[in-house]
Amino acid sequence: MAASALPKRIIKETQRLIADSPPGISAVPHDDNLRYFDVLISGPEGSPFEGGLFKLELFLPEEYPMSPPKVRFLTKLYHPNIDKLGRICLDILKDKWSPALQIRTVLLSVQALLSAPNPDDPLANDVAAHWKENEQDAMRVSKEWTAKYAK
């Protein structure tokens, strides 16, 4: 897509993301599609994902910012709100979306979700059940997966 067709909002957001990226997060648009971002999030300290580097893809649909961006994990991880396909259960990506939110705020929320899994609102039911029954053991698996897939 030609850059000229890109709304000013997206250009501004991209510039800010590159110039001043939030700690532990990087998002870089593709050269041939400026609505498509390669995202890297480092696992938050103190979480079972610490030390891991997680790849995501982020896409800004035509209706953005009236519609939320589409975000998906590409790195495998063991988390009750993220399923096998990397889809994320996060309210601001769905009904709680507001046009005033940004790529930056979305990615910060995703990072926060890694620190604070919510097994009561699960996407991956088996993982959530594991988390509720034996949190220690579930976190152990998360750590293993982080070491195995997110290096």
Added chain:
Amino acid sequence: MASENEIMTDISDDDYSDAFDPDEDMEAEFDDASSISDSGFSPIEPDSHSTGKDPKGKGKAVDSMLTLDNHPGASEKLKEEQKVAVAYVEEMLQLKSEQAAVLLRYFAWKKEKLVETYMDSPESTLAAAGIHENGAQPRLKRVRGFVCEVCYDEMAQETLALSCDHRFCKSCYAQYVTSKVVDEGESRRIQCMGSKCNVIVDEKTVELLVEEEVLERYRSLLNRTYVDDSTSLRWCPAPNCDYALKCHILPRQLDSIIPTVQCSCLHTFCFGCGDADHRPCCCPIVRRWLKKCADDSETSNWISANTKECTKCHSTIEKNGGCNHMTCKSCKWEFCWVCMGPWSEHGTAWYNCSRYEEKGGDAVNQDAQSKSRASLERYLHYYNRFANHEQSIKLEHELATRMEKKMEEMQEHSSLSWIEVQFLAKAVETLTKCRTVLKWTYAMAFYLAKNNHTAIFEDNQADLEQAVEGLSELLEKPLDEEKIAELRQQTTDKTVYVSKRCQILLDDTLRGYEEDRWHWAEAIKM
């Protein structure tokens, strides 16, 4: 009692009030082609026998017809109702009318609950509904050096902030509201664009923002929520019908009242569940029955027809060939397929069981098995009759088409005039209505506990069944030109008789609900 008086007024105001008169002569009604209440049906009748006379005024569920869209006059009526409610809250709580409207919509138009909650704690009530107490009515404003957080456009253009002061440019807001209205069909829950802000974009603000077309859609959606949110209003479920009906009925009353209403479009339905007329069954029974039918019927039918149970372990067994010497796959029990007794007692009567009810077999197991079979058969008994009538109703739609042809023929071949052949149309219509009632009596009978009242119910049911089948047979007969006059007389008589039987059954059943006469075989809850 005030509300009941109000309802009673509604009745007398109603165009169909004549249909409520229980003493009206059946035959006179029958001849009246314009009467809604042919064949003895009162179109609106939670308990027709006592309508207007019951001293308790119990269950006067009534429709006062309200309409939308295509019927501007009545659409005004809906709007008027909303205006009155808004004015009431506005005055009572000293709020602005837009605030009152947002509050009412948040409380689903329950005025009393709104006022009560508000009195307890005005601030939190307003906040929960998405209203800022002291916020001014939003206005479009140019702000020097303003950058909209949504589009990052710095061009000086008009901006808008709701009472929460989250400011964005007009074009972003317009786009946002348009997409909410057009794409999501949202109206009363459109919130501020700011993240995590629940302040509602009210009607006046929407007027500032969107194009005429979108505004119209917004208003019609908003009007819809008035009916959708109200417990005493319901849309007529008939396809392409825009009417809304009003009926004051509480969900807990539905186990004793069947609030059957007829829309101006002539569709008759139950106000309680929105399904087509299901008298004399009450809503909880209907729901139970339909669920059971969806779960069981096909499978049970097959099982009952093709299998028996092992007398030892109750495994279901299908015999798909071979001799009568059965060995149960799961418990290895050997038995005879014909008498279901143990094979060991068969001695030398190999493969040819002729034993008759001697001691033997497992009496207890046999008992349990026959019980389970009996319950299945009982269900199928009622289901088959229910389904049979349903099927017949479908077939009679075709009959109606054939009757129209027949009526044309009659007008050509005999001296009968148009009005004189209407008896056939009337007969088909009556047949369908009575079959529908009959159909539901089987669902009801399935759940009724055995007692004298049930026996009377079943007698009425049998009488109606017989009458309906008689009429049906009469209508299937080929047309004999010589005997048209005779046929006309017979059909008319039979139609009146069927209507009467149907009315007797309905009256008695509905009175039974009121007198708490029906006892169910299992606990029924709404």
